[in-house]
Amino acid sequence: MPSQSVHSQVYNKIVKHKRGLLFSPSDFYDIGSVLAINTALSRLEKEKIIERIAQGIYLYPKKDPVFGNLYPSTEEIAEYIAKRDHARIIPTGAAALQKLGLSTQVPMNLVYFTDGAPRKIRIGKQSITFKPTTPKKLAVQGPISSLVIQASQEIGKSKMGGELRTRILQILQSETEKNLEHDAKLAPAWIADILKEAKKNIKL
Known part of the structure; x- marks a missing residue:
């Protein structure tokens, strides 16, 4: 045969x-x-x-x-590329905001921190950018707290208050205490305070 x-x-x-x-x-x-x-x-x-x-x-x-x-979403494509390349990725900026439900706007350019190769991939009118970063930024453990760290940096300290801070604290209630404690040590001080407050609220 x-x-x-x-x-x-x-x-x-x-x-x-x-x-x-x-x-x-x-x-x-x-x-x-x-x-x-x-x-x-x-x-x-x-x-x-x-x-x-x-x-x-x-x-x-x-x-x-x-x-x-x-067709798969650009997020699914980004996750496929990361898995294929054995790389870690974290959504940043507008991508993190959307994934947390803090923004309804679909970003045209998804940006991810990665320990893999830097590249930009075009998917129709959208694009995915992989940006190398420090091991510290990728050392976060919580799937939610890691997004909150990136989203908060996009929002900025001066705008983080009132209803928005309350909403983020509510979102963080779905994270584990262990991850909140771990990731607070890796976040900027003002974001670490939010993670620590969320951890206290879990115990209440």
């Missing part, structure tokens, strides 16, 4: 997964050469089996009978 072509092997490996799969050419380097893999992916794209949504990133899209192909 003849062996399958590289194209067939790549196709079979893709379609055995659920739709919505994000992948890169490197996921197939066990099948054939870089040139053969890129050729197979280019052919599958022309056949509309997959879509290239950014440089080196492909999608096996979900299908909707009304809306057609469904």
Whole structure:
């Protein structure tokens, strides 16, 4: 029985997964050469089996009978890239504000601190920027407190008061005491005070 072509092997490996799969050419380097893999992916794209949504990133899209192909969010794409590259990322600025529900505005440029390679990736009209940072900034443990630290720095100390501070303290009630205590040691002093206050409120 003849062996399958590289194209067939790549196709079979893709379609055995659920739709919505994000992948890169490197996921197939066990099948054939870089040139053969890129050729197979280019052919599958022309056949509309997959879509290239950014440089080196492909999608096996979900299908909707009304809306057609469904696409992952830029946040999901950023998390995929981080996982692929074995890198840590933390949303900063407007991205952190939106993720916490403190802003309804969808940022056109998502910025993440990372210990991976610096890069900027365009996804349609949006972009994802990965900025190298110090190990200290990435040493935070809390999924919520880490976002609060970044969001608070975006807001600024002078604007952090009243209803906004109360809202952030409420959000932090979903964080663990251990994470609040740990991350307070890594945050700027004025943000550390907010994390410490949230920790006290958990005990009440």
